[in-house]
Amino acid sequence: MSILLDSSTRVIVQGITGREGTFHAGQMLEMGTKVVGGTSPGKGGSMHLGVPVFNTVADAVKASGANASGIFVPPPFAADAIMEAAAGGITLIVCITEGIPIQEMIKVKEYLRGYPATRLIGANCPGLITPGVGKIGIIPQRITSAGPVGLVSRSGTLTYEVASALTASGLGQSTIVGIGGDPVLGLTFKDVVELFEKDEATTHLVVIGEIGGSDEERAAELLALGTRLRTVAFISGRTAPEGKRMGHAGAIISGNRGTAKSKEEAFRKAGVAVADTTDQIVGLLR
Amino acid sequence: MKLLEYQAKEVLASLGIPIPPGRVARTPDEAAKACAELGPVAVKAQVPVGGRGKAGGIKLVKSPDEARQAAAQIIGMDIKGFKVPLVYCEATLEIDREVYLGFTVDRDARNNILMLSAKGGMEIEQVAEESPESIARLHPNPWRGPLDFELNQLAFEAGLGELARPLTALIKKLYRAIPELDAVTAEINPLVITKQGEVIAGDAKLETDENAAWRHKDLEERYGSVLEGDPYEVEAKKRGLTYVSLDGDIGIIGNGAGLCMSTLDLVQRAGGRAANFCDIGGGAKAEVVENALAVILMNPRVKGVLMNVFGGITRGDEVAKGLVTARDNLKMKLPLVVRMSGTNEEEGRAILKRNGIEPGASAWEAAQKIVELTKAPV
Numbered sequence: 001m002s003i004l005l006d007s008s009t010r011v012i013v014q015g016i017t018g019r020e021g022t023f024h025a026g027q028m029l030e031m032g033t034k035v036v037g038g039t040s041p042g043k044g045g046s047m048h049l050g051v052p053v054f055n056t057v058a059d060a061v062k063a064s065g066a067n068a069s070g071i072f073v074p075p076p077f078a079a080d081a082i083m084e085a086a087a088g089g090i091t092l093i094v095c096i097t098e099g100i101p102i103q104e105m106i107k108v109k110e111y112l113r114g115y116p117a118t119r120l121i122g123a124n125c126p127g128l129i130t131p132g133v134g135k136i137g138i139i140p141q142r143i144t145s146a147g148p149v150g151l152v153s154r155s156g157t158l159t160y161e162v163a164s165a166l167t168a169s170g171l172g173q174s175t176i177v178g179i180g181g182d183p184v185l186g187l188t189f190k191d192v193v194e195l196f197e198k199d200e201a202t203t204h205l206v207v208i209g210e211i212g213g214s215d216e217e218r219a220a221e222l223l224a225l226g227t228r229l230r231t232v233a234f235i236s237g238r239t240a241p242e243g244k245r246m247g248h249a250g251a252i253i254s255g256n257r258g259t260a261k262s263k264e265e266a267f268r269k270a271g272v273a274v275a276d277t278t279d280q281i282v283g284l285l286r
Numbered sequence: 287m288k289l290l291e292y293q294a295k296e297v298l299a300s301l302g303i304p305i306p307p308g309r310v311a312r313t314p315d316e317a318a319k320a321c322a323e324l325g326p327v328a329v330k331a332q333v334p335v336g337g338r339g340k341a342g343g344i345k346l347v348k349s350p351d352e353a354r355q356a357a358a359q360i361i362g363m364d365i366k367g368f369k370v371p372l373v374y375c376e377a378t379l380e381i382d383r384e385v386y387l388g389f390t391v392d393r394d395a396r397n398n399i400l401m402l403s404a405k406g407g408m409e410i411e412q413v414a415e416e417s418p419e420s421i422a423r424l425h426p427n428p429w430r431g432p433l434d435f436e437l438n439q440l441a442f443e444a445g446l447g448e449l450a451r452p453l454t455a456l457i458k459k460l461y462r463a464i465p466e467l468d469a470v471t472a473e474i475n476p477l478v479i480t481k482q483g484e485v486i487a488g489d490a491k492l493e494t495d496e497n498a499a500w501r502h503k504d505l506e507e508r509y510g511s512v513l514e515g516d517p518y519e520v521e522a523k524k525r526g527l528t529y530v531s532l533d534g535d536i537g538i539i540g541n542g543a544g545l546c547m548s549t550l551d552l553v554q555r556a557g558g559r560a561a562n563f564c565d566i567g568g569g570a571k572a573e574v575v576e577n578a579l580a581v582i583l584m585n586p587r588v589k590g591v592l593m594n595v596f597g598g599i600t601r602g603d604e605v606a607k608g609l610v611t612a613r614d615n616l617k618m619k620l621p622l623v624v625r626m627s628g629t630n631e632e633e634g635r636a637i638l639k640r641n642g643i644e645p646g647a648s649a650w651e652a653a654q655k656i657v658e659l660t661k662a663p664v
Contacts, residue, residue, distance in 0.1 A: 075497065101498035102391060103468055106428045109396045142629070155544020157596045161649075164596075164627065181543055184396045210544055213393045236548035239560070243335075247528050247543025247565040249497065250393075277552060279650050 001201035002130040002175040003150070003192070004092060004119070005068070011136055012066040012090075013038040014057065014073055014081050017048055021072035024096075024138050025049055028070070031141040033134030036064035057088030068092035070127060070136040078123060079104035086115040093186070094136040095123035102249070105184040112186075120186025124248070126156040126178035139163070139176060147172015149285065150196035150229065152189060153208035154181050154215075154248070158236060162208060162278055169282045174202040181248025183212070189219035197227060204285055205229040207272075209263055211237035212251045216263040224270035232284045233267040234275040235260045287494050288334040292374040293509045294492035297467070298474070302459045304486045308376035317357030318350035320375035327375040329356040333368040336409070336491075341365045346378065379486060384476030385446060386410055387457065388491075391470050392425065398464060400424040400432060400457065402444040406476035407488075420445070431461050452485045467505065468498035518562065518585055525577040527564060534559025536660055537582035537591035539575070541566050549594040552650055558657035561588050566595075572608025579612050583620070590621035590660040594649050595628075602626050602634025610641045621659035625652035 011028065015021040016038025026049055029035050037052045037060045044055030054060035057069065069085045071078060071094065078097035085093045100123050112118060121128060127137010131144040138156075143164040149171050153159040159178050166173060177192050179185060189207060196202045205227075209216035216235065223231060237246055237253075238260040245252045253259055264274045273284040289297065295305045308327075309320035321327050331343030338344060343365050345356035353375060363370045384406035392399035403421040405413045414421060422443035426432035432440075437457050441450035456477075463469035473491040480486060499506060522529030528543070536553055538560045540546030550560045562582060566574045575593075582588055595605055605626060613622060625646040626634050635645040644659075646652025 076500075099497045101468055101501075102470055102495050103398075103428065103464060103498070106391070106397055110428050140628075153544070155542060157540075157542030158544035158548060161545060161596050161627065183391060183393050208544070210547060215393075218394075234548075236544050236551060238551045239554040240547060240550065240563075241532065244530050244563075245496075246530065246547050246563055251543060251547065276555070277650050278548060279648055 001199055002133060003195040003199050003202070004175060004177065005128055005130045005134055005136060007034075007133055009068050009092070009134060010034050010036045010064065010066045011068045011070060011134070012036060012057070012060045012064065014069055014071045014085065016040055016051075016053060016072075017043055018072060020096075022049065024070070024072060027138075027141070028135055031135060033136070036066050057084045057090065061089045066090065068136060069094065071095040071097060071123075073097060075099040075101075079108050082108050082120060082123075083111050086112055086118045091118050092121075092136070093118065094121045094125070094127045095186070096125065096127055096137055097122075098124040100124070100182070102182070102184055105182065109184060121177065122180040122182075122186055124182045125180030125185070126159060128175060128177045130175045131173055137178065139178065143167055144176060145172040147174065148201060148203040149173045150199070150202040150205045151176040151208070152192040152196070152206070153178050154210050154250070155208060155236065158208055158278065162206060162234075162281055165278065165282050166206075171204070171282065171285065174199060181210070181250050183250040185250075188215045190215065190222050193219050193222055196229060203229065205231040206281060206285065207231065207233040207267075209233065209235045210248065210251050211235070211240050211246065211253050211260050211263075212248070212258040214257065217266040220263070220266035220270045220272065223267070223272055230285065231272045232275055232281050233264070233272050234278060234281060235263045287496065287499065287506065287510065289492045289494070289509055290332040290334060291330065291490055292332060294472075294490035295487060297463070297492055298460070298487055298490055301462050303456060303474075304484060305490075306377045306379055306486055306488070308374055310372055311357055311375055312361070312372045314354040314357040314361070317373060317375050318354040321347060321350045321353035324375065324377045326378050327353060328378055329353055329360060330374045330376065331360045331363060331365055331370040332372050332374055333365045333370055335366045335368060338365050343370065379478050379488065380481040381478050382481045383479045384488065385444075385479065386413070386421075386475045387453075387460065387477045388473035388475065389461070389464070389471070395425055397425045397428060400426060400440065400461070402440050402446065402453070402457070404445045410473070410475065426461070431465070432457065449479065449485070456485055463492065467502060468495040469493065470495045518581055521584060522564070522581045525581060527566065527574070527578055527581060529581060530563040532560050532562050534561045535587050535589045536656055537561050537564075537585070537588045539564050539566055539578045539582070539591065539593040541595050545594060545596060549592065549649060549653070552653035553592060553657065556650075556653040556657040558653070558660065561585055572611055575605075575608050576612035576615060579616055579618065583616060583618060588620065590623070590656050592652060592656040593622070593624045594652065595624070595626050597626065597628030597631070602628055602630040602632075603637060606634035606637035610637065610643065613643070621656065623652050623656040623659065625649050
């Protein structure tokens with residue numbers, strides 16, 4: 001079993017004919033993901049990578065029965081693409097695009113209130129992968145293997161690093177979810193931890209947070225209420241100075257809020273092991 | 287982009303918010319002239335950080351001579367790491383009361399938050415800590431903005447009911463900065479109620495969203511060049527790199543923000559200090575690596591460079607070849623430690639070793655190695 005993505009998930013790729021969309025849709029197909037189509041306005045009716053292309057998400061859903069979407073469109077169009085997916089009936093939206101203006105994401109979040117069954121992951125994220133089943137996004141399948149560890153992270157390459165270490169030590173993963181590095185995003189740590197908690201196939205959990213905001217603290221509060229998952233947390237950005245944006249728009253410390261220290265303390269208080277370096281994660285998880 | 291006070295006030299004025307008369311002065315003589323025109327003025331350092339008053343960056347003067355002296359002291363002064371490029375001379379107001387007005391992005395609510403408080407003139411963080419109930423808050427619907435009754439309610443909640451009408455009108459003007467300019471934070475503190483009953487912005491802070499800079503090129507053109515930024519950050523921006531200057535002596539290159547941040551942490555843990563944060567993003571292409579190295583080597587404090595790359599789809603041998611070429615093109619002599627992982631990592635490491643670059647087996651080992659190499663006497 002897994003969370004969010006299983007063998008019944010039927011995926012479309014918005015922006016499938018673009019450079020990024022083409023490459024990653026190809027990777028998704030290669031690992032066996034059920035990619036049932038894609039969208040590219042004006043190219044409806046054609047085939048690309050062996051799957052049908054539609055003009056709109058509504059058309060794609062109608063013709064293919066898709067219930068999930070991966071978005072690979074440029075930043076000026078990405079917020080609209082998310083809303084189009086929701087309105088078209090998609091219930092799992094994964095937006096990979098980096099650089100969406102924050103005010104547009106705020107509007108998207110308000111818009112999605114009208115679609116309570118719809119879940120958004122990202123934007124500015126690597127997406128998710130259920131090893132052996134499929135992926136939506138850009139996480140390299142080669143570094144993953146199926147198993148009992150749930151992994152949720154705000155970062156891309158750091159996630160790959162940890163997934164790779166888990167795989168090398170024989171600890172497979174149920175699902176890996178990259179929630180993204182933006183300040184206003186879809187699913188939070190807490191949301192994903194709740195899903196893992198309900199997934200019987202997941203017995204272990206790794207949370208990779210970073211400075212900025214208080215989503216890690218919210219997840220720690222949830223874990224403090226009791227969990228069956230053996231959990232390890234890691235926070236990057238311990239040495240980041242206040243007021244400097246560390247690559248991710250969300251990774252910024254303002255005042256006492258959002259520091260690595262406050263997040264690590266929250267996890268420790270919840271009884272969660274905190275790794276000082278990513279190298280320690282595997283050892284702490286065993 | 288963080289605007290300076292005078293820039294933020296220009297923007298507020300363009301939205302219809304009253305501001306006091308003021309002049310920008312780049313020299314003491316210009317400050318004297320401004321005072322001659324405006325009468326008694328506050329001579330204020332223009333820096334993109336708070337706390338300039340306490341740092342001696344604001345002086346009240348009555349005569350042009352005093353203005354000249356004040357400006358001579360303030361221009362060029364260092365305030366929290368920023369060299370003051372110019373001062374803003376602004377006519378003083380006859381203050382009856384001061385209130386706080388601002389908005390920012392409330393990350394927890396995933397929405398903008400408008401805040402109004404009768405306790406103006408103080409740091410809002412302090413007010414929030416000491417008397418959170420004195421700050422009235424509103425999360426406006428982002429599609430339509432705040433409604434009149436919501437703002438009226440906000441004014442009464444803040445204990446400013448008698449000013450509800452002028453405040454409602456003014457907040458609606460300030461809110462325009464969100465849809466029209468992609469502002470993420472604005473603050474008018476204090477918002478001054480004068481003895482004559484006017485409502486005027488006494489100070490102003492405004493920050494716009496970097497992700498939306500492409501649709502506000504005019505702002506960047508008009509205001510972007512005033513502040514002499516960190517020279518390495520300026521150069522990095524030109525080369526399209528995500529780079530932040532820090533105060534240590536070990537240059538850092540990583541791919542991905544999280545990985546790069548954790549590399550800084552490892553260097554500190556190993557007893558060293560990072561000179562920068564530099565995220566070269568996914569592909570780690572040779573050209574990007576060369577640009578990153580070039581910017582890092584501009585900094586004379588740098589004694590060595592640590593590169594931490596995880597190649598998901600990128601192949602290690604390609605990264606290694608690109609890195610060797612970049613180093614040779616730049617004639618780099620300083621120690622270089624590379625931790626590389628992912629596809630073809632063995633081949634990649636072999637290439638590095640053949641070319642005299644230290645490969646680290648793990649990120650932690652690589653961090654220890656670069657700290658050791660940069661500490662050893664030359």
